[in-house]
Amino acid sequence: MKLRIIVSLKNGVLDPQGKAIQHALAGLGFEGVDDVRAGKIFELDVADDASDEAIDEMCRKLLANTVIENYRVEKQ
Amino acid sequence: MKTAVIVFPGSNCDRDIATALEDVTGTAPAMVWHGESELPSGIGLIALPGGFSYGDYLRCGAIAARSPVVRAVVEAAERGVPVIGICNGFQVLTETGLLPGALMRNSGLNFVCRNVALTVDNSQSIFTSGYQAGETITVPVAHHDGNYFADAATLDALEGEGRIAFRYAEDVNGSARNIAGVLNKAGNVLGMMPHPERRIEAAHGGTEGRRLFEGLLEAVA
Numbered sequence: 001m002k003l004r005i006i007v008s009l010k011n012g013v014l015d016p017q018g019k020a021i022q023h024a025l026a027g028l029g030f031e032g033v034d035d036v037r038a039g040k041i042f043e044l045d046v047a048d049d050a051s052d053e054a055i056d057e058m059c060r061k062l063l064a065n066t067v068i069e070n071y072r073v074e075k076q
Numbered sequence: 077m078k079t080a081v082i083v084f085p086g087s088n089c090d091r092d093i094a095t096a097l098e099d100v101t102g103t104a105p106a107m108v109w110h111g112e113s114e115l116p117s118g119i120g121l122i123a124l125p126g127g128f129s130y131g132d133y134l135r136c137g138a139i140a141a142r143s144p145v146v147r148a149v150v151e152a153a154e155r156g157v158p159v160i161g162i163c164n165g166f167q168v169l170t171e172t173g174l175l176p177g178a179l180m181r182n183s184g185l186n187f188v189c190r191n192v193a194l195t196v197d198n199s200q201s202i203f204t205s206g207y208q209a210g211e212t213i214t215v216p217v218a219h220h221d222g223n224y225f226a227d228a229a230t231l232d233a234l235e236g237e238g239r240i241a242f243r244y245a246e247d248v249n250g251s252a253r254n255i256a257g258v259l260n261k262a263g264n265v266l267g268m269m270p271h272p273e274r275r276i277e278a279a280h281g282g283t284e285g286r287r288l289f290e291g292l293l294e295a296v297a
Contacts, residue, residue, distance in 0.1 A: 013180075013225060014180075014250070016180070016181045016182070016185050016223070017185070020185050061142070062134070062138065062142060063134075065135055065178050067170070067177060067178040067225070
């Protein structure tokens with residue numbers, strides 16, 4: 001089973017990288033970009049019988065820092 | 077006092093902290109490799125050095141925080157053994173949950189490497205007893221991810237409980253409330269981004285860092 005795990009900063013946490021990208025887009029002439037949030041995607045290939053609990057635990061224990069980040073799991 | 081320095085692949089301040097500890101305590105620390113599952117017995121202080129553990133892959137300190145030896149460090153910290161994490165060591169301590177909050181990319185996005193002025197917020201801890209409360213000291217910083225973040229309730233609790241050891245006297249990296257170093261609730265764990273081990277002898281330009289280790293030695297002796 002293929003998993004796609006999307007990790008992004010929580011709302012309200014300032015994203016300096018996103019801000020820099022936003023400014024760079026404006027510098028390239030792309031107007032109207034009100035906000036940019038940078039994140040990470042992990043693509044995992046796991047056993048078909050991997051439990052939701054185990055996947056959730058992987059995210060909480062290592063892939064995301066839940067102090068500042070949210071995660072979302074997509075099964076493909 | 078017997079001390080231990082934890083060495084991760086990518087640590088690059090391990091020898092600096094080892095030199096500082098040997099200078100102050102008179103005994104060379106045990107250098108403990110990340111793959112060890114136990115610490116030597118009778119260790120009175122554990123230091124997590126600066127550097128780029130595991131290349132800072134995933135997040136700074138995240139992989140180191142799950143290494144075998146750090147499980148032993150967490151157990152020792154919970155038993156009350158003093159633990160200091162400097163720079164990457166601070167990032168490791170937040171990733172373990174021993175310290176609250178997280179360290180994010182500097183708000184200016186630049187690597188900051190220079191001397192900065194710090195204010196000593198609390199001089200009552202074992203780590204800061206060598207300083208006066210409110211005193212301003214100069215200590216070098218060298219980091220890309222030193223922007224301390226915690227939610228407002230956590231920050232209020234840290235302030236209320238006297239758990240902010242050091243603050244930057246100026247905005248260095250965007251840290252919440254200019255926090256440069258925090259203590260755990262029991263007061264035996266300190267994480268800080270600045271490098272006191274690089275300010276030990278006069279040839280370093282000052283000796284303010286030395287007082288942290290001397291004060292600590294006196295406080296725990």
